[in-house]
Amino acid sequence: MSSEIAPPPRPATRREQAKAARRVEILEAAARQIAQRGYNGVRLEDIGAAVGISGPAMYRHFESKSELLDTILVDVSERLHDGGVAAAAEGGTPAEILRRLIEFHIDVLVSRPDLISVQDRDLWSLSDAARHRVRSLQRRYVEVWVSVLIEHASDRGVQLEAVEARVRIHAMFGLLNSSPRLPEFPRDRLRGLLTSMAMGALEG
Template sequence: MSTQSTPSSEPVARTRRGQAKAARRAELLEAAARLMADRGFAGVTLEDIGGAVGVSGPAMYRHFSSKIDLLDQMLVDISQRLHDGGAEVVGRAESPEQTLRDLIGFHIDVLVTKPDLIAVQDRDLSSMTPDANHQVRSLQRRYVEQWVDVLLAVHSESGTAEMTREEARVRVHATFGLLNSSHRLPPYPRAALRELLTSMAWSALLARRS
């Protein structure tokens, strides 16, 4: 019996290899985020990260050219996820108020499920290469503007005093500061924390000026 691959089997094999490589990459990024959140970027080596998931040091270079390359990919990934998730929420064409609530919920979901990534982004952004840093900051700015557009629409519907785009941007940044610090908070039940953060974010975004 011939053991040669048939044309139809070769794409399947390539797909499986690609899926396995993607799964291993995701596993390595998760381990890297966990270790870097605990020790800091400077306190972790590629060998440490590989060892956490049973990958030898040399094999790490099949996925990342260096520790900085890993950091670049990790933080670009999370920034892209936030931007794309925000765009998806806005694209549902709900009412402005519901859209803002959904943006808050989406952001908190990411914080709850990826706290290590948020911690690394908060602390180690300056360790990235200039090009990746620029990409992350561009994604972050566009994500902020998604929120600003929705916040201005909510405020307009409320009939209260006019809010400038600059003020809306300050409110969004301040809210992100509040939410993104959640990994430094004392232990608290997850469901209760989600509810508390949601309420605080809504209040911060729409707080009346004295």
């Protein structure tokens, strides 16, 4: 068996770093516009104009508006799944892990509400491959919560079946994911309010 160690990855060049930063800028602009006007109401040229890129030049970053939407929603689904796994892996009591999961989900909502709005409204505009990937990530994210919620209920002397845990979790997501449509409210107070409401939905 070879004991050779793989060489470290090559550092990105300045041009590659600039292209990656521009790609992030495009994705953020696209999410904002699609959240405001809907997928069908936005053109690739509109997104380019928002970041100072001509229509033809946009195709150097994304082949189509469909690819752009796929990237946005797969990215946010991976972010939620990976963040949920990391939050659960930090350990602690089930109550502590559950609160950490809630706070993580709310952090995503509060920092990037446009992503959640696009996910809720434009999921069915995804390509088949991207929709399958997003659905798979969403199911796995829910299952992270399910195991924690069942353990938390057990600590409280409650026997909770997995099917009911999933219902509670999906209902709680519906509550939290509606936050981008709520009236204006101080952000620091909103976090606390959403956290207590989420915990109440899961424990009620």
